[in-house]
Amino acid sequence: MSKYLLHARGIHKSYQMGRVSVRVLQGASLDLRNGEFLVVMGASGCGKSTLLHILGGLDTPDRGTLEFDRQDVFTASDAWRRTYRSLSVGFIFQFYHLLPECTVLENVMMPRLVKASAMQWLLGGAKRTARRDASAMLDRVGLAERLQHRPNELSGGERQRVAIARALINGPRLLLADEPTGNLDAAMGEEILRLLVELNRGGQTIVMVTHDPKVASHAHRRLHIRAGVIEEAKARNGARPER
């Protein structure tokens, strides 16, 4: 297996804001190793989230390539990209983005249900396995007692842990976190960060967007987006995974 999970080369992305075209990314490139904890930093509006969305296959660049496991993400079919989003990537959002009509357990099950075929559903296996795995995942993030609660009955930290469990349920090789602590108080933020570090120690590759240097200090590598390009800064703990 290659030690690199992902290569982004010369990513360009601009947005049309009325009559003005805003160039957000102007040739951003990065290589991501397996098991790496990478932090992307930068000023507001510099294109951190845009980069994350492009890495996750949610957005398409104007120019540039993205290779995941040697497969070019943007020349692949829509179906491949859906599978990529569903199985290879897990998303964690700043505002959790849980489905309010569903319970905690159902939210975590959802990626499995999206993946399940009609036959798997009808035979009952898909739902049963999803329920079992989601319960186990929620147990892992310390929410075993909250399975039947609705998102609005949870604290911000708990919601984010549900979002992490949801992102991990399909065992993605890459976890993309968009300011996961940005909406939490310091204690809660620290708790979530500890969880992410723990996951990374378990071998999970993580790309996290943040503008908080304290949060960034937990990563192996820190990248800064300035004027649409990525610049590397050495992480405080410096260590790079050798996978």
Place this chain on the structure above:
Amino acid sequence: MYKWFLAWRYLHTKLIAFFAVCAVALCVFMVLVAMSVMGGFVDKVRERSRGLLSDVIVEAGTMQGFPYYQKFIDVLMSDHRDVVQIATPTIVAYGILRVPDTTLTRPADVRGIKLDEYVQVNTFGQGFHYDRYYPGTTHLGLQRQPFAGFDADGALTLPPDHVKANEKWRRAETDPKAIADYDAEPFRLRGSSEGGDRIFDVDSTDIRAVYGGDAFPGVIVGCDMINERTREGGYKRWDPRGIRMTLTTIAITASGNLTGEAPVSIPLRLADDSHTGVYEVDVKAVYVDFDMLQKKLGMNAMPRGDGTFIQARAKQIIIRLHEGIELNAGADEIRTAWTEFLAALPVQLDLNDERSLGFVRVSTWEEMQSTFIGAVEKEKILMMVILGVISIVAIVLIGCVFYMIVEKKTRDIGVLKALGASGTGIAGIFITYAAGVGAAGSILGAGFGALFVHYINEIQALLERVHPQLRVWNPEIYSFDRIPNVVKPDDVITIVLVAITAAVIGATIPAIIAGRVWPVKALRYE
């Protein structure tokens, strides 16, 4: 399969879905009620028209009737017996019915019938009141008034033939409630507790149950003519069986002239009352014996001074075809038979007879009622068009509701796309959701609609009790005394399927919009 899961979740957690369900339910309710009542009305018109008229009618175009009717009936019953089951002549006239004891006077459509044949050609015999409890006692021959009395044990009783007939009815009656109802009000000779003394012969010293008064021909009267209709749909009968009545009518000669004599006044006795369910008939129909009326109206055969005869005349021949004979084919055969019959008649016909015969028409019951049935059918179609427009409004409403739902769910759509859901899958959630709304709404609407239609007469009675002006079904306008209240399963299935389809159509555009939502934009949506 998350589509089913989320659609179900949205269906029972979203308040807005409740409004969409209500919109569908109301539309289904309206359409089902209108379709059932209008459809039931058309069906009733058809059923009752056939019940009253039988299959084929040979009718004179003039009031004075047509001759040689009996000869034609004989031809039908001998040469066309494989098609014609039975044929009977009738006379139609106009008159005034009076009940001398109460001075009640009513305009009357007088029909002279041969009762034993007439009850075989149509459903007339099924609507008799007294004949139900005393089967075989209704006839149009000479009769006196039956009075109640006391038996040897001092118990109230009726004349022996009524007692016997009643026992026969009891043995045949399968509905215990009907027997219980009779026992609660045993002397159905009067049919109500008021005016009870009139079932006894107050002028006689004989305390036995007997027949009293002079013998007069019997008359069967439409039930709305002499009885009082109750709110529950029953009748309060003030005039007992056998009460004396007078029918005054006018005789018309073979040439169509009034005879010049005073109107004919015929003393009669109430033999029974008839309920056809058609208000227009029940409020003025009077049935008397054919031969008696023919004679009284001067329509019977009479010798002329030159030794020839004026032919007896009838207004109609009512014909029932054998089961399985196609109506129009049967009518065609009878038309041909009539043409051949006319050709075979003596060459030198009386001028009046020749003219009368020229006005005779052979029609099916459908042709006779085509104007009325056609009008009602058109009214039904018009109503369906109006309701169709209302349903289109409901589709637009569902479209708006779903557009709002999609707008509100934009962020969730982004999340689902981030989790790997396809645009088709996202659209599928809202299509399934709409189908769920359609199914829930249509089942609710159909359920309440069916209940409403089933109890529509009771609901009307209740409204009428609140305020008489709230009575919406006037039998004088709609002919039938009760609102049609039959819900056809075929109608329900069609309406439910159309409602579900309409809901899906209404949600299609919002669902397509949902499927095309760009995930990044959706995730940034606040």
